[in-house]
Amino acid sequence: MRPDRRPLGRSSLRVAPFALGGNVFGWSADEATTFALLDAFVDSGFDLVDTADSYSYWVPGHQGGESETLLGRWFARSGKRAKVIVATKLGKWERHRGLAPDTIQAAVEGSLRRLQTDVIDLYQAHEDDASTPLADTLGAFARLIEQGKVRAIGASNYSAARLGEALDVAERHGLPRFETLQPEYNLYARAGFEAALQPLARERDVAVIPYYGLASGFLTGKYRSEADLGKSAARAGAIGKYLNPRGLRILQAQDDVASDLRATPAQVALAWLMAQPTVAAPIASATSVAQLHELLAAARLSLGAAQLAQLDEGSAE
Numbered sequence: 001m002r003p004d005r006r007p008l009g010r011s012s013l014r015v016a017p018f019a020l021g022g023n024v025f026g027w028s029a030d031e032a033t034t035f036a037l038l039d040a041f042v043d044s045g046f047d048l049v050d051t052a053d054s055y056s057y058w059v060p061g062h063q064g065g066e067s068e069t070l071l072g073r074w075f076a077r078s079g080k081r082a083k084v085i086v087a088t089k090l091g092k093w094e095r096h097r098g099l100a101p102d103t104i105q106a107a108v109e110g111s112l113r114r115l116q117t118d119v120i121d122l123y124q125a126h127e128d129d130a131s132t133p134l135a136d137t138l139g140a141f142a143r144l145i146e147q148g149k150v151r152a153i154g155a156s157n158y159s160a161a162r163l164g165e166a167l168d169v170a171e172r173h174g175l176p177r178f179e180t181l182q183p184e185y186n187l188y189a190r191a192g193f194e195a196a197l198q199p200l201a202r203e204r205d206v207a208v209i210p211y212y213g214l215a216s217g218f219l220t221g222k223y224r225s226e227a228d229l230g231k232s233a234a235r236a237g238a239i240g241k242y243l244n245p246r247g248l249r250i251l252q253a254q255d256d257v258a259s260d261l262r263a264t265p266a267q268v269a270l271a272w273l274m275a276q277p278t279v280a281a282p283i284a285s286a287t288s289v290a291q292l293h294e295l296l297a298a299a300r301l302s303l304g305a306a307q308l309a310q311l312d313e314g315s316a317e
Contacts, residue, residue, distance in 0.1 A: 002045040003299045006280040008207045009179025011152035013121060015048040015085050017274045017299050019209055021285030022051030026066035027059050028287045034070050035077070040289045042083040044296050049084050050209065050283050052126055053111050054093035064093045065114055072116035081117055088115070089126035089156055099129035101140035108144055124154040124182060134166050138175040145176055154180030154209070160196035167204050178206065180280070185210035187219060187250050187269055187315040188242055201278040213273055213282035214266055218242040221251055221265035246317070253314025257307045270298035272311050
């Protein structure tokens, strides 16, 4: 069954309600695994793949660009470019730091080359650049859209104040606007998004593509004690901060709902996100095809009002 499509803001782009995170491509998923994941993802009717030019600079021996490069190789080998909405990001990588017009132009050429494509569907500012006027940044994005190199633009890690200002500048100057927002948002990390960003996204019709949808894997339920951190050397450092009474309370609420629905905790966590106002597609990554299929099943999971309330109450801060 083909998942329903959701609009990315006011753009022409529509996506299935789950985004595959490309941060693992070439890191915890080698080339063969990456290709298998991408094949399984699009063959299941999903389309939004999110990456960044900087991925995966943090891996010893890597310098950045590895994720885009693998995605590009898969496009060339599979011939499935037309089945994918490609979302990538710029601005955080040392090679192309910031959002000055010249930086944006150089960064997009590198991403297009690595991705082996003529156009990036969703090009996102990876973080705000307060040193560059918003009109200059949006003007540079406008030129990329005019050149046919980018279809729509988005923002990641922007505050509500700066996102609102960017939307106002775009409207005032007739420039392309950020159609999407990529914030940290999940059952554990709620307040930072829900206080100001969610109302703004709702009011201005901005689609939300949350990252850390599974809180670095904590919301899969695999990590419930310090002893469990040994299950993943790659994620142990990030997961430890969730092992507290509130984190365990969230896992209990997930367990209860998962039991009712014959689902897994990860599916419940993603289905909760998919049910939130303004959310188009939460991002999560997988390192095996079996794990990916488990996550994709969240799009078929329907949470009732009582179950949503149970998760809301269990995750209250």
